[in-house]
Amino acid sequence: xxxxxxxxxxxxxxxxxxxxxxxxxxxxxxxxxxxxxxxxxxxxxxxxxxxxxxxxxxxxxxxxxxxxxxxxxxxxxxxxxxxxxxxxxxxxxxxxxxxxxxxxxxxxxxxxxxxxxxxxxxxxxxxxxxxxxxxxxxxxxxxxxxxxxxxxxxxxxxxxxxxxxxxxxxxxxxxxxxxxxxxxxxxxxxxxxxxxxxxxxxxxxxxxxxxxxxxxxxxxxxxxxxxxxxxxxxxxxxxxxxxxxxxxxxxxxxxxxxxxxxxxxxxxxxxxxxxxxxxxxxxxxxxxxxxxxxxxxxxxxxxxxxxxxxxxxxxxxxxxxxxxxxxx
Numbered sequence: 001x002x003x004x005x006x007x008x009x010x011x012x013x014x015x016x017x018x019x020x021x022x023x024x025x026x027x028x029x030x031x032x033x034x035x036x037x038x039x040x041x042x043x044x045x046x047x048x049x050x051x052x053x054x055x056x057x058x059x060x061x062x063x064x065x066x067x068x069x070x071x072x073x074x075x076x077x078x079x080x081x082x083x084x085x086x087x088x089x090x091x092x093x094x095x096x097x098x099x100x101x102x103x104x105x106x107x108x109x110x111x112x113x114x115x116x117x118x119x120x121x122x123x124x125x126x127x128x129x130x131x132x133x134x135x136x137x138x139x140x141x142x143x144x145x146x147x148x149x150x151x152x153x154x155x156x157x158x159x160x161x162x163x164x165x166x167x168x169x170x171x172x173x174x175x176x177x178x179x180x181x182x183x184x185x186x187x188x189x190x191x192x193x194x195x196x197x198x199x200x201x202x203x204x205x206x207x208x209x210x211x212x213x214x215x216x217x218x219x220x221x222x223x224x225x226x227x228x229x230x231x232x233x234x235x236x237x238x239x240x241x242x243x244x245x246x247x248x249x250x251x252x253x254x255x256x257x258x259x260x261x262x263x264x265x266x267x268x269x270x271x272x273x274x275x276x277x278x279x280x281x282x283x284x285x286x287x288x289x290x291x292x293x294x295x296x297x298x299x300x301x302x303x304x305x306x307x308x309x310x311x312x313x314x315x316x317x318x319x320x321x322x323x324x325x326x327x328x
Contacts, residue, residue, distance in 0.1 A: 026158060026170065072155055079128035079156070090182065106190025108279050111305040112146045113138060113184075114328055126171045127156060140177035147187075154178045247312040247320040250298070254325035261296045261322075263312055265289060273313045279306050300326055 014030065032043035046061040066073040094100070117136050120129040144151045156174040246264035253259060265272040269291055276284040276298075287296070289312075305328045311321040 077157060079159075103186065103190045105279075106187045107194040108307050109146055109187055110191040111307065111325065111327060114142050114305070125174060126159075127174060137181075138179055140179055143179060144177075150180045150183055152178050152180065245312065245314060245319045247310075247322060249322050250310070250324045254327045255300070256327055257301050258297060258299045259324060261298060261310065262294070263289065263296070264293050265291045265312075265314065267291055270315050271313075272315075274310055275313055276308060276310045278308055284308070 034041040066075040248262040
């Protein structure tokens with residue numbers, strides 16, 4: 001245990017420094033080992049407290065710095081479970097940020113993510129990972145195609161266990177890819193907001209449609225029962241609009257593996273195609289369609305999650321475009 005107090009400068013209860021010119025050595029400024037107690041073992045114990053609760057001093061039980069922000073610098077690396085009872089706080093003040101822009105495509109990014117369930121390879125890699133437990137998360141290689149900023153290469157340091165008398169053979173460095181799950185939270189917030197805005201728009205369209213129907217058909221004259229002997233005319237009428245181009249919304253939408261698109265191509269059309277595009281406007285496929293009513297089944301098991309569009313093109317001109325959402 002180290003105690004430091006009452007200095008006008010820097011107090012150090014315990015200080016450690018390791019220097020060597022041997023490039024193959026592992027340097028430890030400070031090593032803590034605790035074992036053999038049947039009650040509780042702590043390799044290190046750090047506590048900071050202030051007797052005067054009104055003090056404005058800043059207190060840090062542990063302060064670790066990695067001044068270089070390159071990928072191979074870490075202020076801390078922990079193997080095993082990390083538990084905390086307070087708040088996990090990151091820098092979020094606007095004065096620390098620049099090039100601030102809204103995340104307009106949050107829903108599209110979230111829909112493209114492919115969550116998985118898995119177990120860790122504890123026998124193959126000598127990392128302190130949970131053994132025989134099912135976990136949920138994303139695969140770094142899949143996420144890198146969508147949001148490479150969230151994927152980072154991590155280097156697990158060469159490791160050597162210490163005992164009272166000697167050390168065992170060191171474990172070599174292990175490189176792997178990790179995911180910044182914290183920054184997925186703003187994406188989820190943006191996706192929920194986009195979905196709410198879309199739902200609100202659909203509700204308003206439905207309300208407007210109901211109002212139009214009520215104005216058109218909600219009122220009128222009711223024919224009273226005819227008296228005996230009155231002549232009642234019976235008429236039939238057929239309504240048609242065969243020249244109107246129709247492109248229906250795919251059903252279901254959103255969909256997982258397949259969806260159905262209905263359409264109508266008028267008889268005077270010289271050519272007609274259904275053209276599919278991804279969320280970036282990249283052409284995916286063109287399908288020639290016949291005149292008249294048609295139903296197309298779209299299979300999309302191998303299509304990434306996201307928002308896509310399809311257009312009905314008549315005589316080389318886009319007649320109508322709809323959007324469809326593919327989900328996993």
